[in-house]
Amino acid sequence: MAVATDTTRVPAAGSRFGSRAREGLTGYLFVLAPMAIFGIFFLYPFGYAIYISFFDWGILGKNHGVGFHNYSLLWHDSTFHTAIKNTLEYTLVVVPLEMALGLSVALIVNAGIRGRTFFRAAFYFPSLASSVAITTIAIYMLSADGLLNSIIGGHRSWFTDEKTALWSIVGLNAWTTSGTIMLFYLAALQAIPTDVYEAAALDAASAWRTFRKITFPLLRPAHFFVLVVFGIGALKIFDQAFLVSGGRGGPNYATYTAVLYIYLKAFGSYQFGLAAAAGVVLFVVIFLLTLAQRATVGRYEVGG
Amino acid sequence: MAVAAAQAIPGKPRSWIAKRAVIYVLLLAVACLFFVPFLWTITTSFKSLPDSVHVTLWPHPWTTSAWHTVWSQYDFKLYLRNSLFLAVVVTAANMFLAGLGGYAFARLRFPGRELLFLLVLGTLMIPDQLRLIPVFVLLTNWHLIGNFSGYILINLVTATNLFFMRQYFLTIPKDYEEAARLDGAGYFKTFWRVMLPLAGPAIAALTILQFQGTWNDFFWPLILFGQGSTGHYTVQLGLAEFVLTYQTNWPALMAGSVIAILPILAIFIAFQRYFIAGVAAAGVKG
Numbered sequence: 001m002a003v004a005t006d007t008t009r010v011p012a013a014g015s016r017f018g019s020r021a022r023e024g025l026t027g028y029l030f031v032l033a034p035m036a037i038f039g040i041f042f043l044y045p046f047g048y049a050i051y052i053s054f055f056d057w058g059i060l061g062k063n064h065g066v067g068f069h070n071y072s073l074l075w076h077d078s079t080f081h082t083a084i085k086n087t088l089e090y091t092l093v094v095v096p097l098e099m100a101l102g103l104s105v106a107l108i109v110n111a112g113i114r115g116r117t118f119f120r121a122a123f124y125f126p127s128l129a130s131s132v133a134i135t136t137i138a139i140y141m142l143s144a145d146g147l148l149n150s151i152i153g154g155h156r157s158w159f160t161d162e163k164t165a166l167w168s169i170v171g172l173n174a175w176t177t178s179g180t181i182m183l184f185y186l187a188a189l190q191a192i193p194t195d196v197y198e199a200a201a202l203d204a205a206s207a208w209r210t211f212r213k214i215t216f217p218l219l220r221p222a223h224f225f226v227l228v229v230f231g232i233g234a235l236k237i238f239d240q241a242f243l244v245s246g247g248r249g250g251p252n253y254a255t256y257t258a259v260l261y262i263y264l265k266a267f268g269s270y271q272f273g274l275a276a277a278a279g280v281v282l283f284v285v286i287f288l289l290t291l292a293q294r295a296t297v298g299r300y301e302v303g304g
Numbered sequence: 305m306a307v308a309a310a311q312a313i314p315g316k317p318r319s320w321i322a323k324r325a326v327i328y329v330l331l332l333a334v335a336c337l338f339f340v341p342f343l344w345t346i347t348t349s350f351k352s353l354p355d356s357v358h359v360t361l362w363p364h365p366w367t368t369s370a371w372h373t374v375w376s377q378y379d380f381k382l383y384l385r386n387s388l389f390l391a392v393v394v395t396a397a398n399m400f401l402a403g404l405g406g407y408a409f410a411r412l413r414f415p416g417r418e419l420l421f422l423l424v425l426g427t428l429m430i431p432d433q434l435r436l437i438p439v440f441v442l443l444t445n446w447h448l449i450g451n452f453s454g455y456i457l458i459n460l461v462t463a464t465n466l467f468f469m470r471q472y473f474l475t476i477p478k479d480y481e482e483a484a485r486l487d488g489a490g491y492f493k494t495f496w497r498v499m500l501p502l503a504g505p506a507i508a509a510l511t512i513l514q515f516q517g518t519w520n521d522f523f524w525p526l527i528l529f530g531q532g533s534t535g536h537y538t539v540q541l542g543l544a545e546f547v548l549t550y551q552t553n554w555p556a557l558m559a560g561s562v563i564a565i566l567p568i569l570a571i572f573i574a575f576q577r578y579f580i581a582g583v584a585a586a587g588v589k590g
Contacts, residue, residue, distance in 0.1 A: 180513070187505070
């Protein structure tokens with residue numbers, strides 16, 4: 001890095017080509033380490049995962065090629081179907097819920113109130129806690145003798161009841177994730193220039209109209225960012241499902257998610273080829289949904 | 305408290321005051337909803353086992369026996385040290401590498417930049433669960449399963465952080481760095497002395513989120529240390545094992561949860577000030 005400092009001084013006028021070359025070399029140097037990490041631990045494994053998915057592959061390594069056999073196993077495995085269905089249902093409900101919550105709270109905290117620091121910290125607080133700690137607390141609160149039942153007068157054990165287990169995880173994660181989403185929206189709200197609002201105030205636009213016509217559309221990059229990042233995050237739901245079911249995805253597969261399937265196939269029965277194939281399928285689902293999101297929310301500018 | 309303050313403001317119409325009052329009551333109600341479970345967690349950790357099935361906020365009697373269980377039967381001191389080490393190293397690496405790469409993608413022109421940036425966006429789309437098996441195989445071949453190097457290596461920099469930094473650098477006016485460059489500063493010096501300080505709010509957000517992310521990470525520690533590397537257990541992995549072992553020992557489970565949350569809460573409170581200062585600086589700049 002010290003070398004870059006010394007050799008990249010702005011040269012005297014006239015050596016335009018030299019400065020261009022220097023800028024280019026510096027650019028490559030600066031992105032070298034991140035690109036190497038992305039290449040070795042993301043992009044190469046992407047191809048390697050597809051390769052492994054065509055093998056009978058155990059804990060000790062490659063056994064023999066099986067063609068599309070692992071995919072055909074997935075196609076006929078009702079457990080895998082349930083895992084995909086649970087994961088999609090979870091994502092389709094939790095993401096809009098946590099975005100609406102996060103944006104609402106961000107708008108209120110941003111609305112020139114007193115004690116905004118306190119409220120922002122209060123709403124962000126559940127996002128701080130680890131999934132393991134928060135799930136542990138939730139297991140206690142939603143147990144048969146827990147806080148929730150004493151308030152509503154029921155006796156349901158929410159996480160071990162087949163009908164409510166997945167939706168309890170939805171509630172839990174909407175609660176804990178909205179604070180993080182609020183932070184992203186707050187940052188985006190503060191980037192909106194105030195003269196835009198001054199113009200709206202001159203036109204005597206109502207608060208709702210100002211929000212709908214100005215704030216919401218101006219937040220488009222934030223919407224896209226939050227939707228993609230947290231949508232992908234939701235599809236990867238694992239920790240909570242693992243913990244509430246003791247790593248089994250029960251009761252009766254109610255909390256069996258796609259990633260839990262991958263984990264159990266890999267480290268439960270050491271079927272690495274099958275687990276890799278499930279990972280490829282999950283990737284395709286994530287990829288298609290990302291494309292769909294992009295089409296509905298609007299195109300994102302790639303170039304600077 | 306806040307409601308009274310709002311009413312004390314002179315010269316505002318009554319409807320404005322009423323609207324404010326409703327907002328504050330709502331805010332306080334939601335804040336309670338967010339806080340009460342944590343208060344409950346702390347007080348439960350001081351309850352006795354038979355008392356913990358009673359839905360009362362206050363312990364009766366107060367006891368520290370749950371805390372003794374956590375400290376004496378589980379190695380939470382070691383877990384805390386392991387988690388802290390990993391979180392500090394991974395966060396520092398991400399701050400530096402995502403900043404450097406984000407700056408290059410935002411500002412420097414080099415052939416193939418758009419193509420490389422597409423690869424970064426592509427990396428964003430590769431879920432950890434797709435790379436799980438190949439990365440596990442790679443790390444096994446390199447004998448990096450069950451030690452910290454493997455964990456740090458695969459988490460040195462994320463595409464999310466690099467993308468985030470690039471987006472922030474794009475919003476900074478070019479005048480600042482042009483001034484620095486005219487003063488004869490090289491690219492690295494411009495990045496280190498001018499651009500990184502200007503990106504204070506983004507750095508603060510990245511630090512908080514990455515530290516939190518690594519501290520709270522459960523998936524990779526489970527994969528890399530879960531097969532018997534108890535000496536490398538992080539707080540989250542230790543707590544998870546605790547949950548599976550002590551199904552309904554609520555006071556001990558709550559004590560473990562408090563241990564998992566408290567350090568990161570302290571760090572958040574310390575960073576909160578920096579964060580607010582950063583946001584204020586961003587406002588002045590615009």
